[in-house]
Amino acid sequence: MLPEPLKVACASCNLRELCLPVGLHARDLAQLEGLVAKRRSVPRGEHLFRNGERFEALYAVRTGFFKTCVGSEDGRDQVTGFQMAGELLGLDGISSDHHHCDAVALEDSSVCVIPYDQLEDLSREFTVLQHSFHKIMSREIVRDHGVMLLLGNMRAEERLAAFLLNLTQRLQARGFSASSLVLRMTREEIGSYLGLKLETVSRTFSKFQEDGLMEVKQRQLRILDHEALQALVNDSHC
Amino acid sequence: MLPEPLKVACASCNLRELCLPVGLHARDLAQLEGLVAKRRSVPRGEHLFRNGERFEALYAVRTGFFKTCVGSEDGRDQVTGFQMAGELLGLDGISSDHHHCDAVALEDSSVCVIPYDQLEDLSREFTVLQHSFHKIMSREIVRDHGVMLLLGNMRAEERLAAFLLNLTQRLQARGFSASSLVLRMTREEIGSYLGLKLETVSRTFSKFQEDGLMEVKQRQLRILDHEALQALVNDSHC
DNA sequence: CGCTATGTTGACGGGATTCAAGGCTCGTGG
DNA sequence: CCACGAGCCTTGAATCCCGTCAACATAGCG
Numbered sequence: 001m002l003p004e005p006l007k008v009a010c011a012s013c014n015l016r017e018l019c020l021p022v023g024l025h026a027r028d029l030a031q032l033e034g035l036v037a038k039r040r041s042v043p044r045g046e047h048l049f050r051n052g053e054r055f056e057a058l059y060a061v062r063t064g065f066f067k068t069c070v071g072s073e074d075g076r077d078q079v080t081g082f083q084m085a086g087e088l089l090g091l092d093g094i095s096s097d098h099h100h101c102d103a104v105a106l107e108d109s110s111v112c113v114i115p116y117d118q119l120e121d122l123s124r125e126f127t128v129l130q131h132s133f134h135k136i137m138s139r140e141i142v143r144d145h146g147v148m149l150l151l152g153n154m155r156a157e158e159r160l161a162a163f164l165l166n167l168t169q170r171l172q173a174r175g176f177s178a179s180s181l182v183l184r185m186t187r188e189e190i191g192s193y194l195g196l197k198l199e200t201v202s203r204t205f206s207k208f209q210e211d212g213l214m215e216v217k218q219r220q221l222r223i224l225d226h227e228a229l230q231a232l233v234n235d236s237h238c
Numbered sequence: 239m240l241p242e243p244l245k246v247a248c249a250s251c252n253l254r255e256l257c258l259p260v261g262l263h264a265r266d267l268a269q270l271e272g273l274v275a276k277r278r279s280v281p282r283g284e285h286l287f288r289n290g291e292r293f294e295a296l297y298a299v300r301t302g303f304f305k306t307c308v309g310s311e312d313g314r315d316q317v318t319g320f321q322m323a324g325e326l327l328g329l330d331g332i333s334s335d336h337h338h339c340d341a342v343a344l345e346d347s348s349v350c351v352i353p354y355d356q357l358e359d360l361s362r363e364f365t366v367l368q369h370s371f372h373k374i375m376s377r378e379i380v381r382d383h384g385v386m387l388l389l390g391n392m393r394a395e396e397r398l399a400a401f402l403l404n405l406t407q408r409l410q411a412r413g414f415s416a417s418s419l420v421l422r423m424t425r426e427e428i429g430s431y432l433g434l435k436l437e438t439v440s441r442t443f444s445k446f447q448e449d450g451l452m453e454v455k456q457r458q459l460r461i462l463d464h465e466a467l468q469a470l471v472n473d474s475h476c
Numbered sequence: 477c478g479c480t481a482t483g484t485t486g487a488c489g490g491g492a493t494t495c496a497a498g499g500c501t502c503g504t505g506g
Numbered sequence: 507c508c509a510c511g512a513g514c515c516t517t518g519a520a521t522c523c524c525g526t527c528a529a530c531a532t533a534g535c536g
Binding site: 155156196197199200203218 | 533
Binding site for chain 3: 441
């Protein structure tokens with residue numbers, strides 16, 4: 001592997017089509033040089049930030065995989081999302097200048113640090129950046145509403161099917177296979193995200209395997225029947 | 239229907255402390271004159287906008303009460319939120335220039351229309367407005383994560399308790415009583431929001447009444463024991 | 477090698493849903 | 507003014523999906 005690049009540059013980042021700079025042209029991108037000040041690496045299991053900490057920057061995942069979770073006072077814990085390369089972390093912190101969730105690396109990861117006040121400054125200068133940023137926040141809201149639909153209306157099999165389809169779709173957008181993947185999270189974390197207990201997740205995986213929809217060996221997955229999964233999500237409401 | 243009101247002015251609106259202009263001073267407010275172009279009234283049961291429609295403006299609730307809901311192709315339907323005076327509708331539309339949910343008035347209502355491109359223009363000029371807007375979007379994300387926690391971890395009683403506490407808190411912020419309220423939505427709509435069936439909502443109301451936590455007569459509520467409700471939400475995880 | 481975290485599977489119980497019947501409210505029209 | 511109907515709400519009984527508890531398997535790591 002090459003030595004760490006000295007300079008961070010969205011212009012030369014292969015995630016620029018997925019990340020904050022979507023829609024910016026070459027000459028606009030040059031203006032972002034100063035925005036993404038530095039990187040930070042987060043070893044597996046470590047926190048990128050914690051609930052209650054002061055909010056100062058957004059983070060764009062560069063490599064690796066994260067989860068975010070909110071917890072109530074009494075120790076309840078809910079995974080609110082999983083983030084992969086090109087996705088933004090920390091948007092919840094804007095509301096009160098403090099983070100409202102924990103962000104934990106599920107594998108050794110690195111992020112680009114985007115100081116928030118600089119982002120506001122720059123987005124006043126560059127309409128395209130401003131609009132991209134707003135779209136990203138809005139997309140997060142839409143995503144959350146989708147999860148609410150899932151948690152409120154679907155049964156265990158449908159939830160897991162929807163989750164897996166979402167995951168493979170995002171992996172595919174990043175150039176990975178749509179059928180073969182390695183889960184970076186535990187059954188318990190999947191369960192927390194989907195509002196299920198880990199045993200139910202495990203059982204549902206086993207059932208999917210019995211039904212020939214996929215091969216499951218621990219965290220190694222091979223999707224055999226995408227359409228059947230899709231049908232599960234759609235045809236359910238019976 | 240009445241002729242269109244003459245002039246809309248945030249500066250003279252008694253919702254300005256709750257609505258988009260939070261934090262703006264008198265001289266800044268004057269600049270918003272042009273932003274909130276007009277009002278629109280929405281009779282009970284009518285749509286403010288529908289899923290799929292082109293997104294052009296945000297709406298601030300002026301009077302009345304709304305619900306937003308997303309639906310999947312197969313007719314499943316999930317209420318994603320209830321909005322009262324001072325709250326913003328339509329944020330989900332920014333992501334793709336099309337609305338991603340339906341917004342329906344639950345009583346005769348009126349909204350301020352905020353053309354979105356003008357909001358972007360103005361927020362490039364006024365740092366405070368820009369920041370307020372970002373905070374509002376972020377707050378919506380935080381709220382959604384709270385609902386995910388509720389849907390993923392709580393049992394029926396806790397969900398309804400959390401819902402009622404949230405409702406009374408928002409009503410109180412608007413100068414209403416914290417203990418006496420009229421529900422603007424049906425049991426089915428509450429259930430949809432909370433991931434429960436309407437029968438379960440009804441039964442849980444009855445149980446709360448038996449336990450002396452509140453009086454329930456159809457949609458008329460009187461909260462008798464706020465702290466017991468709060469305890470339900472907190473001490474539950476057992 | 478043995479410890480710990482994680483994953484699998486079975487048996488059982490419970491909370492919520494489903495199905496069904498009936499009551500309440502309010503608006504409309506006779 | 508009152509009857510009537512539609513929408514909304516309440517309540518009961520039966521069912522089922524998922525959670526709980528428990529035992530064991532497997533993987534990763536010092």
